[in-house]
Amino acid sequence: MIAVLDYGIGNLRSAEKALQHVGADAALTADPDVAAAADGVVLPGVGSFGRCMEALRASGLDAVALSALDAGKPFLGICVGMQMLYEGSDESPGVAGLGVLPGTIRLLPAGVKRPQMQWNRLDVRPGAGRWLRSEDGTGEQWVYFVHSYAAPAGPDVVATCDYGGPVTAAVERGPLWATQFHPEKSGAAGLAILRAFAERVSVGDLSGASR
Template sequence: MAIAIVDYGMGNLHSVSKAVERLGYEVLITSVESEILAADGVILPGVGAFGDAMAQLRESSLDAVVQKVAEGNQPLLGICLGMQLLFSTSEEHGNHEGLGILPGSVVRFAGGAYKVPHMGWNKLEYIEEGSPLFTGLAEGYVYFVHSYHVLPEVKTDLIATTDYGHPVTAIVGRGSVFGMQFHPEKSGELGMNLLRNFLKFTGDSVK
């Protein structure tokens, strides 16, 4: 089997796929439902605006496919905008409904004492140290680029934060569903190791 990267026309497909391949796993970039549902694990990438991404997902019926992945307990990882799409709503350029896999909202940074977008290296603080994503990993720095951040409704869904004027959601997780606000493939050794731990969680074997 392989790790499926969902291709809905908006995402850092190349950098994510190359990172997964560097870690020794087979990658399938696909928009085909049967291929996504048959994969050992699924990655939902994303770059751009929330509303545009949801429109693309709905137009291709991939919104329902990703929801099936989550309901069927396939390991699912949302990256950057892909993490935000897992939640209920976003206020980015209007009010938009998300995938609703995790309850919560996406809101803009208030700004003021700190610059928007939040861009650069910031340290993770593990909230749920028992998460399989953190196995063998110390807290460290990863690379963020975002103007909006997630406010999860369920406290236990928040498994790592970073500080940017206030605690900011960095990683979420519930069961087999995970999300990273930063780009693990652009976050040095720690980012790659977090991605590696997700891939191990899928049960897929290294090539």
């Protein structure tokens, strides 16, 4: 079972429904015990970094997320759910993130419209798992973004998009996948990513994405 963490912020049900659409046994849950027993965990997020972190901690699901990551369970962060994996964000000074990934979330570069609210093409880096590659193997993927802040460059970044320069679009570290874009709003490309995650959970793949 895949637990979609329900900490009361935004339309979290859309991720649940998209996973169910691709055949996953996914359930939106606010119960830490149910989430802790899941085989895979999804952390969605919309809105501000600070509000999401405060709500996640108030729900007790922050501990569930960290335990799942420590246990090496397949884990997917989406949008602000990806940003919360970092140490903090300039959007909410003084609010600590989960600190799983190093660095601070920064405002998109000057000279671009904020938020980025559009479809954009992924530039998938060599070595990224198959979950980010198109069916024809070219890596040509168009996905939907809604954000004003983005994660820093680093060794875990496996895809970027061009928005006033390269912007972090996806990260991968072993069993952890995370996307700045919304796979549940990204048509066939996004559903393929969710299907890959569901398949990974079903086979108990804890070693990282297939190459």
